[in-house]
Amino acid sequence: MEWRDEGIVLGTRKHGETAAIAEVMTRAHGRHLGLVHGGRSRRQRPVLQPGNKVDLVWRARVDEQLGTFQVEPLELNAAQFMESAVAVYALQTLAAHLRLLPERDPHPALYEALLAILDHLGEPAVAGELFVRFELLLLEELGVGLDLSQCAVTGSRQSLAYVSPKSGRAVSLAAGEQWKDRLLPLPNFLLLRAGEGASASAVNDGFRLTDHFLLRDVYNQRDQAEPESRASLLGALNKTLSSAEN
Incomplete structure (x- = not known):
């Protein structure tokens, strides 16, 4: 099994002496975990910081396995985010x-x-x-x-001002006036x-x-x-x- 995708690093955790398990949000494969060999090395550690955009190749013998990531940097923004x-x-x-x-x-x-x-x-x-x-x-x-999209009471799409905390539907300014203390802005x-x-x-x-x-x-x-x-x-x-x- 193998795929290639881009993703945003969400976090990592240690695995063994030198590896790391990376958690990424990918464009086509959702939130995904993978083992990065040497993930705690001086070269890989800056790449695997949260917020960085990376290119990923994931490989595993079967789909159910954790699998391994090959990671290359695309946008290293973590340092400026930390400020x-x-x-x-x-x-x-x-x-x-x-x-x-x-x-x-x-x-x-x-x-x-x-x-x-x-x-x-x-x-x-x-x-x-x-x-x-x-x-x-x-x-x-x-x-x-x-x-x-529209007022839950009148069906109007105009002057929407509130949201019902029960139904999660919008309510217009006029329709919600008498219940405004119970509605969410x-x-x-x-x-x-x-x-x-x-x-x-x-x-x-x-x-x-x-x-x-x-x-x-x-x-x-x-x-x-x-x-x-x-x-x-x-x-x-x-x-x-x-x-x-x-």
């Missing part, structure tokens, strides 16, 4: 979220969303927006997606084209929205705690965005 609190916490949280997926289950849309976030970690307003979109896509890929950036950026307040609303459904429908269902790095990421984003807005 930013936003980037560090984002990488940790992204890896934790992706571990919710079955290993080797392809999710090309999530891979593209991951690349988009990594490309904009130096732009907190855009990174915050893209991270919320990533979490919404993750919910969808896990089969518990939200419906933000729908940040306006989710109704616009991706990559426009968002304020600290809008990012907070987005994180609150996805947090509700991630906890209720994913983490609590699996009896797992949400990654602590997510709260740290939001704190780092707030600090950076608030400074930029003042």
Whole structure:
């Protein structure tokens, strides 16, 4: 068995004296593990840092085996990511979220969303927006997606302002007025084209929205705690965005 793909390093763990087991998110083969001979060497260690984009060749006698990775660098971004609190916490949280997926289950849309976030970690307003979109896509890929396309009450696609915490469906400003204290705010950036950026307040609303459904429908269902790095990421984003807005 053999395949070649590109991927983003999510993490590694030691194996024996010199090898490492690498965990990567690949474009066509999903989240995948593989043994890297010499993975702890001076040559390979910088390549296998979280956030780096790599070229991979995976080989095994049968598909069920762990298999081995041959790894070559494509984009070594880890060093610059380590200089930013936003980037560090984002990488940790992204890896934790992706571990919710079955290993080797392809999710090309999530891979593209991951690349988009990594490309904009130096732009907190855009990174915050893209991270919320990533979490919404993750919910969808896990089969518990939200419906933000039209108002659950009127069917209108105009003036959407809230989300029902029960159904996960959007609600318009007028239809939700009398229940607004019970509804979740729908940040306006989710109704616009991706990559426009968002304020600290809008990012907070987005994180609150996805947090509700991630906890209720994913983490609590699996009896797992949400990654602590997510709260740290939001704190780092707030600090950076608030400074930029003042």
